[in-house]
Amino acid sequence: MCRMTGTSTGPAAYLLCHNEIRVAMRILSLVFLAFVTVFALPAAAEVKVIRDVIYHEAPGLDPGDVRADVYIPEGAKDAPMVIMMHGGAWTFGNKQNALGMYQAKYFTDQGFVFIAMNYRLAPSHRFPAQEEDAAAAIAYFHEHAKEFGADPDKLFLMGHSAGAHMAALVAIDPDYLDAFGLKTDVIKGVAALDSAAYNLSRTGRDGDIPDFYHPAFTGDDRDVWAAASPTLLVEEETPIPPFLLLYVDRAVAPARAKELAETLKGKGHKAEARLVKKRSHKSLNDRLGAKGDKAAPMIVEFFREQLAD
Structure with missing residues (x-):
């Protein structure tokens, strides 16, 4: 009243x-x-999260370095899975704080089991420790896929920045997966987001590489640069999975992505380098899967194309 x-x-x-x-x-x-x-x-689909799955055990390994979080869509059975390798210059970040906040939800909403992994970091652990951990994670989740509602024959890789370099290298150099009794053809496809490190030999000048790379790679060792350069390791006879190389408008990264794509295609493999507009190196990762984002749908479309083949 x-x-x-x-x-x-x-x-x-x-x-x-x-x-x-x-x-x-x-x-x-x-x-x-x-x-x-x-x-x-409508009620949001339930997602089961299993945290801190230890994907590798070996003498001297800190379990914290080799853990992964697994996000499983409701009712997942024989679902495709994507292993995400975070960025951070090979020296910092982890499976939670170095990923955009929308990624896990976006990919689980699309029916993927989403796996975010830790790996050993430089300078305490220099190259190739990161690649060895990437291969160990692939081997573990390939073997245990059914336990997480996933199909071992539908395994994809994704990475941002340093993680994109890792995903590319482990999919191109067969030695890493060979150590676990696997071939690179267990990977259905790779989505690599904005790395500038696909060819360190072209990045290095005057007998050195930029200081930025020193914690992970030997600054004056050209053999190390070559061994860490996916572009230089592409072979026609290696069963390399299809690649989607996303890049933004910044220095170096576009040229390195296009070079890798052309090298892969020149050796008979499938690859595409594509510009993502209105994104920075950071926001490409931070906004991946957010409302209005164009990159995540590109990746899902690419993954589904490989599943349809």
């Missing part, structure tokens, strides 16, 4: 009271609309 206070009487008091009622009714209507909207939305 509206109260008349002070000396207000007559028409003025009536208008004041009427306006208060109208405001109150408007607020109640908005609250009711919000209530109806929330409860009319």
Whole structure:
């Protein structure tokens, strides 16, 4: 009920009271609309999260370095899976703080089991420790895929920055998976996001590589640069999976992505280098899978094309 206070009487008091009622009714209507909207939305699909799965055990390994979080869509059975390798210049980051907040949800909504992995970091662990861990994770989840509702024959790799370099190298150089009794053809496809390190031999100048790379790679050892350069290791006879190389408009990365794509195609493999507009190196990862993002749908479309082959 509206109260008349002070000396207000007559028409003025009536208008004041009427306006208060109208405001109150408007607020109640908005609250009711919000209530109806929330409860009319379809329930979000349940996602089971299994954290800190240890994917490799070996003498001297810190279990914290070789753990992964697994995000499983509701009712997953023989689902495709994607192993994500985070960026951070091979020196920092982990399976949670170096990933965009939308990635796991986006890919599980699309029916993928999403696996975010840790790996050993430089400078305590220099190259090729990171590649060895990538291969160990692939071998583990290939063997244990059914336990997580996934199909071992539908395994994809994804990585950002340093992680993109790792994903590319482990899919191109067969030695890493060979150590686990596997071939590179266990990988159905690779989505590599904006690395500038696909060819360190072209990055190095005057007998050195940029300081940025020193913690992970020997600064003056050209043999190490070559061994860490996916572009230089492409072989026609190696069963290399299809590649989608996404890059943004920045220095070095576009040229290195295009060079790798052309090298792969020149050796008879499938590859495409594609520009992602209106994204920086950081936001490509941070916004991956967010509303309006164009990169994540590109990746899912690419993955599904490989499943259809």
